[in-house]
Amino acid sequence: MKIGAHYLGDGCCEFTVWAPEKKTVAVEIVSPKYQVIPMEKHGGYWQVTANNIEPGTLYFYQLDGAETRPDPASNFQPQDVHGPSQVIDHSFTWNDSNWSGVPLEQMIMYELHVGTFTPEGTFEAIIPRLKDLREVGINAIELMPIGQFPGDRNWGYDGAYQFAVQNSYGGPQKLKQLVDACHQHGIAVILDVVYNHFGPEGNYISCYGPYFTETYRTPWGSAINYDDAHSYDVRNFFIQNALYWLREYHIDALRLDAVQAIYDLGAKHFLAELAENVAELSQAQGRQIYLIAESDLNDPKLIRPQEFGGYGLNAQWSDDFHHSLYTALTGDLIGYYEDFDKYEHLAKAYKDNFVYDWKYSKHRQRFHGNSASDRPSYQFVVNIQNHDQIGNRMLGERLSQLVSFEAVKLAAGAVLLSPYIPMLFMGEEYAEDAPFIYFVSHSDPDLIKAVRDGRKREFKAFHAQGEPPDPEGKETFLQCKLNWEKRQTGKHKLILDFYRHLIQLRQQIPGWTTGDRNNIQSGSNEDKKLVWWTRDIAGKRLLCLLNFNTSGITFDNEFGNNSWRKIFDSSEEKWLGTGSILPEEINSHQQLTMRSQSFALYEA
Template identity: 60%
Template sequence: MHAINYISSGRCEFNVWAPFLSAVAVKILSPEERLVPMEKDMEGFWRATLTGITPAVRYLYRLSDEKDRPDPASQYQPDGVHGPSQVIDHSAFRWSDENWRGISLSEMIIYELHVGTFTPDGTFKAIIPRLDEVRDTGINTIELMPVSQFPGERNWGYDGVYPYAVQNSYGGPQGLKHLVNECHRRGISVILDVVYNHLGPEGNYLRDFGPYFTTTYLTPWGEAINFDSAYSREVRNYFIENALHWLRHYHVDALRIDAVHAIFDMKAKHFLSELSERVEEFSQEQGRKYYLIAESDLNDSRIVMPRESGGYGIDGVWCDDFHHSLHTLLTGENRGYYLDFGKIEHMVKSMKEGFVYSGEYSEFRKRNHGNSSGDIPAQQMVVFSQNHDQTGNRMLGERLSALVSFEALKLAAGVVLLSPYVPLIFMGEEYGEDTPFLYFVSHSDPGLIEAVQRGRMREFREFKWQGGLPDPQSTETFLKSKIDWEKRREGHHKVLLNFYRQLIGLRKTIPALSHPDKKNLCAEGNENQRILFIMRRKDASQIMIALNFNGADVACVPPLSDGAWNKAIDSAESIWRGPGSVLPYELVPGSEITVRGGSIALYIRKSPLLEENGGIQQSNPENHE
């Protein structure tokens, strides 16, 4: 066990892994300073059980009688990454979610948010008053960008250096627990973003304790974490225990694992396989399912294949190809990794399978890329039109609202929310937030600050974006990235928000939309007309979606099956601030229609079963206040 264990009545067991050190002592700083030698076991763990310890006690580890360092498995760093660690008593928090069973991945409508920029205060506590409005939009899951302790007060979270500690400026352990508890009280699941491929540079003292890193592989952030070399067993356990730490002590429902393509492991049993196995065991112990979702640049279906079939058993994976296909059709951008996309056929394939590149040659990578995702169940793929990466990794952090028209924003919403996959919305997207989401840090090392700026410039060269790079270290860069929640209450922002509500409502109530399924889906596209038709069905429920990526109106004949079809929603309608629809309310097979430029329309096949239940009516957006 890597983390300390507060037992009760002032007793606390301190544990730290340092296999090569000759001496380790725990240095208690309060209420009075004392130094207690620790004993080493055969596996390289140093242990000491102390009395007179309260949850407010702060401590350090003294290494080889030379230097004091915070705990590598610290659960709270009240004074930041360079300060002492603090003892936490997890049993002290009073949870009220004992009847909470979570939400299945297939039913999730995910809302990704960054704690620091989601509210003016930038804390866990400040999120809570907004949860009701998030839920009322139809969202049932929030995904928090990383909250592990990072240097300073401003960071995306991917520079964390204490994987077990909750960021002090966000509200620490109590703040996170209170937020999760309030989410569950409202029927909202919580996904936490975790980083197991690297640690940030500032405040990273793991090398002083043991061989946590290896020079065998290099990542974009430097040395790789040691998942397969000598002494890797304890390193792997450090991160596996971390995953269980968030599930057990903070009651989060799922973990999103950042950039698993940078987790290098050549062992027969991959780290991800071992991690999924341990989380599955934990789920069985708790009597409910906890999920793991991976971000990967590999287009490798093995990530989500069952372990017994040679996969890693991860529950879900982000599908970047879906985003790239959609983004290029909407914006016309074709530089960097967008070079491989831009055709209707790419969107068609992603709708049908997920990965667009399943072994084909990638011009951007100058090699063949990926394998087939055709057999991956739809509920194991998360799709989006925006996220923190695709927005924040632009030089000027432009959201889609700054790049395309209002009509295209509605089209993007429909593509994602009516897709056969699990949809993800990036904070503010639902009302067309137009503030940028920039990259920001608050390091204290001048050399590191300069290195970050140089690295960002190199990253943007291939895209050839115009304009000056905002200073990541500047407080102004951070403040510019805060969303303006009040925009959602007026003008076109309010209209777009109601459009999202309507789409989510249709997704939840129409069986053909509410069941993620690629097998009962047909997608047909016309490259010249830049139009795409999607047909989906579930038992008696059938729908047809018309997507026009052309700037002009297109006359066409949709591929309808027998029967009459009624219009459920049309983004061109004036109630959605569109140019006005020319689509009929009822369609029959063989009818020629005209789809407005940049619009999306959904038709539902009439069936006796639906008619008996009163059908599905288009609601008036003016009713959403």
Template identity: 60%
Template sequence: MKIGSNYLGNGCCTFTLWAPFLREVAVQIVSPQKRLIPMEPQGKGYWKAKSQDIYPGTLYFYQLNGDILRPDPASESQPHGVHQASEVINHSKMNWNDAGWLGVPLESMIIYELHVGTFTPEGTFAAIIPRLSELYELGVNAIEIMPVAQFPGDRNWGYDGVYPYAVQTSYGGPEGFKQLIDAAHQQGIAIILDVVYNHFGPEGNYTSEYAPYFTETYNTPWGSAINYDDAHSDGVRNYFIENALHWLQNYHIDALRLDAIHAIYDLGAKHILQEMAEEFAAVGNYLGRQVYLIAESDLNDVRVIRNSQQGGYGIDAQWSDDFHHCIHALLTKEQRGYYRDFGTSEQLVKAYQESFVYSWQYSFFRQRNHGSDASHDSGDKFVVCLQNHDQIGNRVLGERLSNLVSFAALKLAAGALLLTPNIPLIFMGEEYGEESPFLYFVNHTDPDLVEAVRKGRKKEFAAFHLEGEYLDPQNPDTLLKSKLHWEKRQEGKHKVLRKFYQQLIKLRRTIPALKNLSKQNLNAYCLEQDKLIFLHRWSDHSQVFCLMNFNDQDVSFTATLPEENWQKILDSADAKWMGSGVTLPANILSQQVLTINAHSLAVYQTGITI
């Protein structure tokens, strides 16, 4: 059931609302001319009205029980904020130029996560468009955009959205978003939209006045859970499934990143994620495009990506935080919070071999066994990263990896990421070593809510006991401090690091052994005491051998590798990468004694030559 306003053309518009317990509902037009349009019950709690002389730009509320006025919960535009009238949108007026666009294969994606408000000085969709060509030149072919659903004020990460169908006005609204997506497709870049189906933000959320969108059966970090399996949940499920299809059909989105699905609770026979995946794939097939659902989950649960015949949900891929935690703990030696479960080379080896480090082993942080075995699931089922909005922004000072480790370690980390047999995600600015923080920021209007947010963030930081001055999320300067210094990408070490990322992506795309994301064509092992990790990958006649030194000292060792003539194709210690000078030879053989620089990596190849 399509809900919300639906402009049909020639001044004709329908309005559909799910409100099963209201006795009377009407559409209150407030602009351009006030009038009241009664809605008729349709069964199963739905109400509908069809009216003439309703044109795009018309502003309206729903009138509930002949009295209270509220915005449309499925509003597609809130031009005057979360508490004001909703706007009728005409999706057919967009002149798309992507008729031949088929999408980007999941296994080929190099994902670049960005926040619209901090990626450019302007903080708009339009300002991103001129940068698309540089991202494509870097090797990026998929951009993951943090949530754009309408949130209160003009500063927010996006996870406080309260109108999942609407596009944030301060970013450029619906038309601005479409223009960005269209431009990205013409550049050869897919767009992944981060969506939040586990909670609504606290300000401007009127959904509970319409219907039982929440259940007290479960609790989430944000309060009562979304009602996906309790009484009257069918309308809730329809609301979110229709939302996923809305982005696919009206905005030509290529994939959705589903936020924190571990806070989506459903004990019904068909999980909401399975139903959503089936509907999403069906519409994608009808449109003839490659479309995907990617889940964020901290459960390490393979059921997320297994198909329904295997008892799974059929989601195309999921995030694996274990990889990030391995790299971060090895390089920074931090042991606070969840990092206490990580810090060994053996764990990174397991992350390469199996994607999940915790596959039903005891977690000291969680104080219980955690995870499942993903060793037989191909690498294109997992998204891994060195940095993302959560891992940076949930630190007191919002420090990036560039603030915590050396330049040599940044190159080592880049190689560890881009040589993995999983889908890599780069956080905006990471590719050139951006040093500005990424902090948490909001722009609420309720003083009590602002104070609650401040206290909540301090409580979250307490688990890490990190020292530093807490920056007020409500202060406008907090967002300004989080803006990228994009100009740095052409300066000194920043320019070199960007070229290093570019070269790694080129190797990943052109060498068959690196293109093949099967974990069966891989062998990884380590020398734990020396913090050396060895990664051997192959595909047919193409082979790659990678040496990684996570030690802050040079290390000598005896190489044990297949009997081949290995030729070096990349060494992060090379002077061209502002390294300390190479110690590894151009060619190596098995059982040869070698010395590798501190915090460096080298890549050797045999077989097919690029």
């Protein structure tokens, strides 16, 4: 069942809303001319097809002849979350008929927040920068959530309207222009969607029906009703939302936020039903569409095919890879990082992805995870920075503010030369030093206080000292804006060239993204703080050495009898290193000496 306002052309519009417990529902047109149009009930849905309704018409739904509320499936909220919904004409002249997408295994992802990526903070302002991203090697941008949130600034995870494109970003037409331009540049578009909660302000959806259940609780309050009474139509709401973005906006993939908070004990999990519907649309449109989960469950069931008992999603984020790499770089063992106190954890992440695959977790005080050894490596997305991991810090510092210049290069190599799909966080490619702090623009004073108090409580878990920046303050938001001009100067430009070179290296070696984890071996030396891995790719054997020690180290060559030839070294002077002391060729069991916080790639 399609929901919302669907403009049919010639001044004709169909309105559909689910409100199973209401006695009467009507469309209340507030502009351009006030009128009330009664709706007819069909099962739990109310519908009416009305004439003389043009695009731009503003409306509410009138419930039981009393309260008026915006459309829960509103396509646009031009007057913010409390204002009327607007009828949208989705016709658009697309120029991407020859667009075939970017295969998942070939993606170089780039997480982007629309409001802070440019000074203007709009979809349109992103377009002139696509050429620069493409030249670095980026071929997929992931837009953080763009569903309508209160005010003009927000991380995006406080959205109250799943179908409505944020008004301050430019609205529906500008989003389509951005997607169309991305496709012209060979860039896929991934959209971050939130199916585990609604934002607290402007959230009127419970006025319409039992969208929530008290059976479960989430970090954001009552859980969305995916398996209780009336859950079929709640599931339909979110499935229609996914299809809406993919169909109307030509989005190439959806990133599903925190799926561990989607509670469903039914025989067919909501995620499996979602995957089935997206697969049908993908087949009908003749293009591959992907679903990518964020999850801290370490459960490969998410990405296993349904015929093998999985949900059939295409990929998932890997927290374990991030955590083990982050602790290796910083030595930070506070909070959940305490589970990643050994270099062998990063070595295991290279081989198995999940470090905790039914191993005991000190932080959780229980066994955690399951083996993903049957899943190809290209089903996992890895990073060293993302919005959460930066924002989880009280001052929102990026990695470039926490570690040395050499360690920044080491982090880039660790991610970009991994067997997994790499994802960069905007600005990372030139070592941006602007913070990325949680920010909001609520209007309810009690809610603002609750958000401020909540941030303080969160940082106590990380033993952070001092006061966190005010999430409501506009200055907090403004200091998160990228300093785009820095990418052309000094060490920032060198890091940009460094990222470009590593991405090219990854793309030029045939078979890098085969996904076969059987050809990967890895190991570590805890005393030396050394991690290494080898891979067999397309008739070649690769060896990568990663030194996390802040001093130079000497170690024995225990990587087989191959004759290794060096193809990259981060300590070379052209990368502003102090000069490599690793040999150009490694033969036999010689001793090797390596610069601090550096990495090198060899082939045999």
